[in-house]
Amino acid sequence: MSTAAVTDKRPGSLRGARLPKWSPWAIAAGSVALAVVIGLAGGLHSKVQWGLIAAILFVLGTYGIATRVEGRRQAKDRIATSLVWVAFLLAVVPLVSLGWTTVSRGVKVLDFYFLSHSMGVVADSEAGGGIYHAIIGSLEQVGLATVIGAPIGVLTAIYLVEYGRGRLSQAVTFFVDVMTGIPSIVAGLFILSLMLIFKMQPFGFAGSLALAILMMPVVVRSTEEMLKLVPNELREASLALGVPKWRTILKVVLPTSIGGITTGIMLAIARIAGETAPVLLLVFGNPFINNNPFEGAQASLPLYIYQQYAQSAGANAAYDRAWAASLTLIAFVMILNLVARGIARWKAPR
Structure with a gap:
């Protein structure tokens, strides 16, 4: 006891x-x-x-x-x-x-009028005007950058994970690591040097090229990690059935990791949507609506914010427009992140 x-x-x-x-x-x-x-x-x-x-x-x-x-x-x-x-x-x-x-x-000036009108002939010191031209420019520039950068980034990641061996793979990995930390202004200067060689004027597609350079390493890294998470047993089972490797990647590996790949692309888009330096060098800004990214200067939301804030010393109207455009850009990035989370949950393996 x-x-x-x-x-x-x-x-x-x-x-x-x-x-x-x-x-x-x-x-x-x-x-x-x-x-x-x-x-x-x-x-x-x-x-x-x-x-x-x-x-x-x-x-x-x-x-x-x-x-x-x-x-x-x-x-x-x-x-x-x-x-x-x-x-x-x-x-x-x-x-x-x-x-x-x-x-x-x-919220002081953010309304339907602000979203549906451009600056046009409105002076920076005057009230009125909007960001419609900047929204169009950002959507076109970021969209073209995604069309260029996303496929290249995904294909590069597939090569590194599925085929990469030897010195070429090591060199590609090294350059991806270097590009991950490259300042945005350097990407803009690289495209600007090409424009000066060919004597080109500022236009929206030039900004898209610089944004694509910034986007590609982010897509490569995120896609590479998602592909590594696919169990090797799935690859081996497909190959054991006599399926070619390229078809195994296309029908087994990519569908399994598509949710994570899409999320990585969305986050890369959100990353480049707020870049100002390349757009300032290459696109130059335009107070009027320009729907053609391949000809003439074009506006964008980050550049619009910078220009309005730079002119806000003696103009409260420009100061308010800069903050309203900032709120719009934050909302755009937030929506992209929510979409990425939704796709990740929708395509998550069960």
Whole structure:
């Protein structure tokens, strides 16, 4: 009986004191209050500084209290969790602030008239005008870039995963890695040098070429990872039935990974939709509607935002138009991300 009593007491002896579940919230509230007091006493008027002080106090307070109550081992786990939460807040707060600022300032002039009219003969200092010409330019430039970059990127990824061996594969992988980190302005300068050689004037398709260069490595990397996730058993089963390799790729590998490939392409489109430097160099901007991307200067949303903000020194109308165009561009990128998530769920293997 005494042995049973000792056995029953062992779990209790191994279980040390624990902080209540509400303790992180209490420590966070105390850290914020103490940070406000320190900020006011030290003459710090920036809320960012108050937030950083609160984050440091939260981490130190969590470690000190957890060490005293639960021991140093459990305190290390607590401080790791605290650092994760602090990092999460440091990432979310600027994002929420950016979204709120863009929405609050962009809705001032964002309406059907703004979306369905161009700047035309409206001066930057005058009220009115819209982004219809910029929307057309962005859709055409990004669309042409996708038509060029997506197939090349997917085919390159298929080569690297299914056929790539030897030095050629290593060289292609190296150049893809280099292109992944290439600045957008460099891609624009490359196309601009070709335009100067052939004495071409700015036009929309030139911007599409630069955007395609930026898009291809993103598509290659995402498609490559999706193809690697396809089980080799599926390939072996198809080859064992006498199906040629090219047909196995076309009928087995690609349908299995089509959801991830489509998602990667959508994210690559969202990545290039906000590029300004190549468009500024190659497309040049146009306040009028130009539906032909192969002739004449053309507008785009990122370039429109830059030009309106550059002219907003003494014009509130241009300033409001810049924020409204920014909100439209963010909505466009958000829709693309939602579409990518929807396709990924729809085509996910079951």
